[in-house]
Amino acid sequence: MTTTAAAATAAKLLAVEAHAVALETTPGWVTREQPIFWSEPRPEARPAHWRYAAIRAALEQAAGLVDLSLAERRILALRNPFPGNNFATTRTLSCAYQYMLPGETASTHRHASHALRILLDARGTYSVVDRIRMPMETGDIVLTPGGCWHGHGHEGDRPACWMDVLDIPLTHLLEPMYFETYPDRAQPAERTVDASPWRFAAADIGRRLDDAEFTSPRGCVARVELSASGMPTMGIAVERLRPCAATDRRRSTASRCVTVTAGAGRSRIGTELFEWRFGDTFAIPSWVWYEHAAQEHSQLVEISDEPVMRMCNYYREEIAA
Numbered sequence: 001m002t003t004t005a006a007a008a009t010a011a012k013l014l015a016v017e018a019h020a021v022a023l024e025t026t027p028g029w030v031t032r033e034q035p036i037f038w039s040e041p042r043p044e045a046r047p048a049h050w051r052y053a054a055i056r057a058a059l060e061q062a063a064g065l066v067d068l069s070l071a072e073r074r075i076l077a078l079r080n081p082f083p084g085n086n087f088a089t090t091r092t093l094s095c096a097y098q099y100m101l102p103g104e105t106a107s108t109h110r111h112a113s114h115a116l117r118i119l120l121d122a123r124g125t126y127s128v129v130d131r132i133r134m135p136m137e138t139g140d141i142v143l144t145p146g147g148c149w150h151g152h153g154h155e156g157d158r159p160a161c162w163m164d165v166l167d168i169p170l171t172h173l174l175e176p177m178y179f180e181t182y183p184d185r186a187q188p189a190e191r192t193v194d195a196s197p198w199r200f201a202a203a204d205i206g207r208r209l210d211d212a213e214f215t216s217p218r219g220c221v222a223r224v225e226l227s228a229s230g231m232p233t234m235g236i237a238v239e240r241l242r243p244c245a246a247t248d249r250r251r252s253t254a255s256r257c258v259t260v261t262a263g264a265g266r267s268r269i270g271t272e273l274f275e276w277r278f279g280d281t282f283a284i285p286s287w288v289w290y291e292h293a294a295q296e297h298s299q300l301v302e303i304s305d306e307p308v309m310r311m312c313n314y315y316r317e318e319i320a321a
């Protein structure tokens with residue numbers, strides 16, 4: 001092709017591309033500033049760690065200032081430090097510590113997002129979920145499937161604190177979010193139950209862990225998985241760790257939020273090393289290598305988007321040799 005012919009072709013191509021842009025389309029043959037494919041998972045979320053003692057102290061201070069009769073919830077959300085984020089803990093999950101004083105109630109509402117509570121320190125607290133009242137005691141995990149009316153109350157004599165985990169970032173991405181407040185402040189309970197598909201009592205979790213074997217390759221971890229009835233976006237696993245140098249090192253396309261419900265230890269997540277204690281939470285982004293080392297007998301509650309990844313056939317997992 002002559003230089004003149006090449007220049008004419010280039011000019012025509014530029015005109016085609018300009019027309020394509022005017023049609024609100026993006027030519028696929030042009031090199032993009034932001035690629036849409038890349039060679040392996042590339043999480044925006046970062047490994048991160050939040051300390052329960054410090055956050056609980058901040059909530060204690062807030063308790064004297066934030067009136068639950070006015071505020072929807074007294075929470076501090078765990079904000080992963082990726083740019084532009086102010087509430088997500090991983091790409092798909094948001095976690096928040098919630099704090100209630102004796103005698104308080106948290107008003108009834110419902111929303112598209114699925115939610116669960118990991119009870120860190122609670123005696124005499126309860127949830128009413130679609131008119132069913134169930135206890136929320138230390139060590140329990142209580143579910144609130146999306147669309148269910150739910151409110152909380154506290155009839156104990158000491159402040160209570162727990163971890164809320166919701167799939168709000170995923171709900172935002174898929175865009176089914178809605179939020180409604182109940183016509184009255186609190187939906188009345190029709191009945192009270194101890195056993196429910198939405199409540200995993202601490203004692204039952206403990207019995208299941210007693211029956212679980214320490215089967216991971218290094219024999220450090222016994223793991224049970226709990227069925228999140230009506231909540232297909234979240235996987236719930238409870239792990240009992242015994243003191244050891246380190247668990248196996250692994251990564252997967254799922255992202256995970258891990259709350260420490262007993263013990264102390266450390267986790268290496270990517271290049272970060274986090275020393276954790278009771279009540280702390282840490283975030284494991286997608287495709288980041290991680291391993292745990294318990295310094296004493298410990299228990300971790302891991303909430304993940306693994307069911308979503310599996311449903312989409314996106315789930316991949318690697319364990320280091």
Ligand SMILES: [Fe+2]
Nearest residue numbers: 109111115150
């Ligand atoms: Fe809620």
